[in-house]
Each structure stands twice: as structure tokens, then as C-alpha cells.
Amino acid sequence: MLIYEYKLDGTKQQYAAIDEAIRIVQFIRNKCLRLWMDTRGISKNDLQCYCAVLAKDFPFASRLNSQARQASASRAWFAVARFYDNCKNHKPGKKGYPKFQHDNRSVEYKQTGWKLEANGKHITFTDGCDIGRLRLVGNPGQKIEAFPLERLKRVRIVRRADGYYCQFGVQATREIVHQPSSRQVGIDLGLKSFLTDSEGHTVANPRLWRKAEKRLKRLHRRLSRTQKQSQNRKKARKHVANGYLKVQRQREDFARKTANALVTSSDLIAYEDLKIRNMVRNRHLAKSIADAGWGNFLRWVKYYGGLHAIPVIAIEPDFTSQDCSTCSTRVKKSLSLRTHICPTCGLVLDRDENAARNILAKALEGTLGHRETHEQVS
Numbered sequence: 001m002l003i004y005e006y007k008l009d010g011t012k013q014q015y016a017a018i019d020e021a022i023r024i025v026q027f028i029r030n031k032c033l034r035l036w037m038d039t040r041g042i043s044k045n046d047l048q049c050y051c052a053v054l055a056k057d058f059p060f061a062s063r064l065n066s067q068a069r070q071a072s073a074s075r076a077w078f079a080v081a082r083f084y085d086n087c088k089n090h091k092p093g094k095k096g097y098p099k100f101q102h103d104n105r106s107v108e109y110k111q112t113g114w115k116l117e118a119n120g121k122h123i124t125f126t127d128g129c130d131i132g133r134l135r136l137v138g139n140p141g142q143k144i145e146a147f148p149l150e151r152l153k154r155v156r157i158v159r160r161a162d163g164y165y166c167q168f169g170v171q172a173t174r175e176i177v178h179q180p181s182s183r184q185v186g187i188d189l190g191l192k193s194f195l196t197d198s199e200g201h202t203v204a205n206p207r208l209w210r211k212a213e214k215r216l217k218r219l220h221r222r223l224s225r226t227q228k229q230s231q232n233r234k235k236a237r238k239h240v241a242n243g244y245l246k247v248q249r250q251r252e253d254f255a256r257k258t259a260n261a262l263v264t265s266s267d268l269i270a271y272e273d274l275k276i277r278n279m280v281r282n283r284h285l286a287k288s289i290a291d292a293g294w295g296n297f298l299r300w301v302k303y304y305g306g307l308h309a310i311p312v313i314a315i316e317p318d319f320t321s322q323d324c325s326t327c328s329t330r331v332k333k334s335l336s337l338r339t340h341i342c343p344t345c346g347l348v349l350d351r352d353e354n355a356a357r358n359i360l361a362k363a364l365e366g367t368l369g370h371r372e373t374h375e376q377v378s
């Protein structure tokens with residue numbers, strides 16, 4: 001599934017109608033969850049049937065397109081299914097018991113309830129929510145109208161701090177012919193450099209969060225100085241939300257571009273399966289680690305790896321930074337020691353590059369139960 005995104009341009013009344021649709025989605029999702037909590041042995045199908053009951057009992061809910069109502073019930077089931085999976089797989093820690101939602105921001109239509117105009121400039125929502133006709137604002141290069149209608153599997157409206165967006169889910173496979181580079185790389189993700197590969201190339205850490213922090217702090221201070229329920233407070237809150245949105249976009253952009261560049265220039269990628277959750281618990285490093293956004297980056301690497309059909313291999317973290325990449329001698333070192341110096345074979349190498357070499361070697365060895373991981377990112 002490919003996602004094409006446009007910003008929506010409409011009137012205040014139309015935005016209010018979108019908000020109402022978003023509220024109905026949340027209402028149905030939460031009602032379904034309630035039913036699941038109260039009734040033993042409920043199935044996905046039961047929830048789908050319950051949608052019809054809700055539409056009958058609550059006239060306002062019936063205004064939302066029926067497939068969109070079904071999609072809301074599916075969301076509830078998705079939360080339930082994830083909880084079941086976590087329990088079945090004995091996931092350590094919390095199992096994620098489904099929660100009621102209070103901050104839903106989107107509504108998902110399937111193949112009915114909307115109409116896209118032939119030139120791809122406007123979309124009209126035709127169900128009882130009365131959202132009406134909205135202008136699509138986007139990159140002129142992305143032509144959603146070029147796809148046959150039956151390929152448009154879903155249309156989702158998303159509310160963000162700076163407005164409303166429309167995402168089209170298109171059933172298509174991006175065809176990318178990978179140009180072989182005969183490079184196999186291991187990558188080490190770190191704080192000093194964001195990424196170091198087994199050939200010694202590095203990508204600097206952008207530290208976007210830290211940079212933005214000062215600005216966000218100022219915006220927060222301004223917010224806290226305003227009177228409750230005043231117009232100024234409303235405005236200040238909007239500024240803060242926009243500030244967060246901006247950093248989030250910059251981080252996403254960095255992760256995506258770095259991942260794409262890496263995948264395009266490699267035939268095999270090996271990375272260390274970091275337990276990022278556990279590492280973030282280390283308070284001294286937490287801020288930098290959360291800032292580094294490794295998890296997000298790895299998701300993109302796996303996604304692009306899938307598109308390019310190259311192996312992306314996760315290896316268990318196991319002394320990769322301690323062992324010598326030439327002779328396997330274990331050389332204990334603290335986090336602050338940046339250079340690997342081997343007393344046995346005399347290898348002197350940047351700590352991260354040494355780790356990256358070990359990661360690649362482990363992946364190529366293939367005896368440690370490695371697995372290929374291709375993931376779909378939406």
C-alpha cells in the first residue's frame with residue numbers, strides 16, 4: 001500500500017463536520033471496546049455486526065458512512081488483537097490492555113462515501129456528515145487521479161496541529177530495480193555519530209530535538225503565562241503544537257532520507273537489534289537516545305530494504321562493541337572510550353567502526369539464528 005497525502009482546504013463549517021466525523025469514529029471504537037470488555041468470547045465479526053446496532057440506536061452515528069463505521073470497529077478489534085498477541089507471545093512487561101480513546105484524530109473511509117474529481121483537485125465526501133467538497137493541496141508531482149479508482153483502497157482524513165490532511169491508500173507496488181553495488185555493510189547506531197558503517201563512513205547526528213528544545217521551552221513559557229480560556233492561550237497552544245509538529249517532520253525526513261541512501265548504496269545491511277526501550281530507561285543517556293530516533297530509522301531501512309529486495313538482517317547485540325573485528329579478542333571498554341585498541345593483533349580502529357564490522361561478520365556467519373526482516377511502513 002502506498003500513501004499519497006494532500007492537505008485539505010475547506011471552510012470552518014467543513015472542518016467542524018470533519019471533527020464531528022472523527023468524534024463518531026471514536027464513539028464507535030469505544031462502544032465496541034466496551035462491548036468486548038463486558039462480553040466474553042466476542043469475535044471480530046460480532047463487533048462488525050454491532051456497528052449496525054449502534055447506527056440504529058444512535059442516529060448521529062448513522063450519519064457516518066457505513067464502511068467508515070466498520071473501519072472504526074476494526075480499529076477496536078485491532079487493539080484487542082494486539083493485546084491477545086502480546087499475551088500469547090508472553091511479551092515481557094505490560095501487555096497493552098486496550099484503552100478507551102480520547103484523542104482520536106482521524107476518520108477512515110474505504111471505497112465509498114467519497115468522490116474524487118477527474119482532475120484530482122477536489123474530493124467530495126458524500127455521507128451524512130456533510131463534509132462536502134474540499135480542495136486537495138499537494139505536490140503537483142503526485143497524481144492521485146492517475147490511479148484507477150479500484151486501486152484506491154482507503155481515504156483517511158487526519159487532523160494535525162496545522163490543519164487537515166487527506167491520505168489516499170493506493171494498492172500498488174513500487175517497482176524499484178536495485179542497482180547492485182557489491183557492498184555489504186554492517187551498521188552501528190550511536191550517539192557520537194548517528195550511524196557508522198563497516199567501511200568507516202559516518203552520518204552525523206542531527207540532534208534535531210535538542211536544537212528545537214530551546215524554542216519549544218520558550219513557547220511553553222509563553223503558554224503558561226497566558227490566562228486560562230483566553231484567545232491568547234488558544235493561540236499560544238497552537239504555536240506549541242506546531243513547534244512539535246515541525247520537529248517531528250524534520251526527524252521523519254532525516255530518518256527516511258538516510259535510510260533510503262543506505263539501502264540504495266548497499267546489497268546487504270546488517271544491524272544490531274537494539275532494545276531501545278530498555279536503553280531509554282538509562283536516565284543519563286535517555287534524552288540523546290530518544291533524540292537519535294534509531295527505531296524510526298530502522299523501520300525505514302526495513303521498508304526500503306523490502307522495496308529494493310535486499311536482505312536486511314538483525315543480529316542479537318552481543319559484545320559487538322567489545323570484541324576485536326580482526327581476531328575476536330574481547331577488549332573491555334567503557335562507553336567513553338572511543339577507540340578500539342587490540343592488544344593481541346594490534347588493530348586500532350574507531351570504536352563504532354569496529355562494532356559495525358562485527359555486526360556484518362555476525363550477519364554473514366548466519367549461524368546465530370539470524371532473521372530477515374522486511375516491514376511495511378504506512
Ligand SMILES: [Zn+2]
Nearest residue numbers: 324327342345
Ligand atoms: Zn585483535
